[in-house]
Amino acid sequence: MSQNDVEFIGMIQGQKVSEIHAAKGPAIDRDYVRTFAQAHENAGFDRVLVPYHSTGPDATLTVAYAASVTERIHFMLAHRPGFVSPTLAARQFASLDQFSGGRLGVHYISGGSDEEQRRDGDWLDHDQRYARTDEYLEVLHKVWTAEKPFDHEGAHYHYQNAFSEVKPVQTRNGKPHVPVYFGGASEAAIPVTGKYADVYALWGESLDQARELTTRVRAEAAKHGRSVRFSVSFRPILAETEEAAWARADNILAETKRLRVVQGYNRGGPQ
Numbered sequence: 660m661s662q663n664d665v666e667f668i669g670m671i672q673g674q675k676v677s678e679i680h681a682a683k684g685p686a687i688d689r690d691y692v693r694t695f696a697q698a699h700e701n702a703g704f705d706r707v708l709v710p711y712h713s714t715g716p717d718a719t720l721t722v723a724y725a726a727s728v729t730e731r732i733h734f735m736l737a738h739r740p741g742f743v744s745p746t747l748a749a750r751q752f753a754s755l756d757q758f759s760g761g762r763l764g765v766h767y768i769s770g771g772s773d774e775e776q777r778r779d780g781d782w783l784d785h786d787q788r789y790a791r792t793d794e795y796l797e798v799l800h801k802v803w804t805a806e807k808p809f810d811h812e813g814a815h816y817h818y819q820n821a822f823s824e825v826k827p828v829q830t831r832n833g834k835p836h837v838p839v840y841f842g843g844a845s846e847a848a849i850p851v852t853g854k855y856a857d858v859y860a861l862w863g864e865s866l867d868q869a870r871e872l873t874t875r876v877r878a879e880a881a882k883h884g885r886s887v888r889f890s891v892s893f894r895p896i897l898a899e900t901e902e903a904a905w906a907r908a909d910n911i912l913a914e915t916k917r918l919r920v921v922q923g924y925n926r927g928g929p930q
Contacts, residue, residue: 662714666705666890667706668844669708671699673691673716674686676686679726679914684904689724696728698728699732705762707735711768712871719751722763722888723755723759726762726763733762735764735765739768739792740796741795745794750802752837754824756829763837766801767792767841768815769788769792769848770787772783789843793851794816795815795816796839798811803826804835805821839857839920840890841856844875849875850879858890860889860891861890863893866929874887876889896911
């Protein structure tokens with residue numbers, strides 16, 4: 660894929676749920692995951708995000724299942740550093756990349772919500788989490804590219820003779836590599852982005868906000884002799900006329916607010 664190509668990215672979850680659809684039934688609906696993944700593939704999507712939530716199904720296993728029932732579509736696995744050792748994560752991602760035929764990408768989320776992180780026992784603050792992610796990605800890349808066992812001693816991780824026999828199918832600059840998606844606009848996040856991100860993910864901000872963010876990211880990546888692609892998340896609202904589309908948007912917003920009050924938290928947004 661060239662730097663100028665555009666990808667269309669969808670999203671699948673373990674069951675039917677969104678901002679306007681309350682979750683019903685079991686947390687994992689295999690038929691729904693299979694049908695929804697195949698629908699994305701048949702519709703020509705390039706990739707689908709499988710989100711992470713601290714009370715939801717394991718995203719890695721969801722990707723593994725969805726990959727087993729599809730052939731072409733690629734995946735963006737949402738992953739929060741800190742709960743799995745980076746040496747183990749490197750082997751898991753390399754294995755999943757092998758089994759899926761090189762269709763994996765991983766979106767690393769350092770965590771924007773203290774409440775979410777603490778459900779899984781993480782009590783580091785915002786900036787500490789990004790510092791940990793920096794070292795996490797350093798170790799991850801060492802494991803993917805090392806030709807012999809290595810030692811590592813850092814602020815968060817210590818390893819002796821770390822190594823992996825399995826390497827990713829995909830490569831970057833001739834070295835084993837699973838594409839790194841990354842987000843975050845804070846002063847703690849941008850330096851990590853510049854060092855590791857292949858794709859920087861941002862929401863559908865205003866043009867001025869998007870320009871400011873992408874300029875910062877490009878400048879940071881240039882310090883390391885790197886270039887970065889960008890992913891912008893939108894939720895298209897379609898109708899026969901602009902007036903009808905705005906009316907539909909107002910209804911979606913009202914229903915989203917209502918369900919958030921009922922649920923007490925947002926189940927439907929990507930993480």
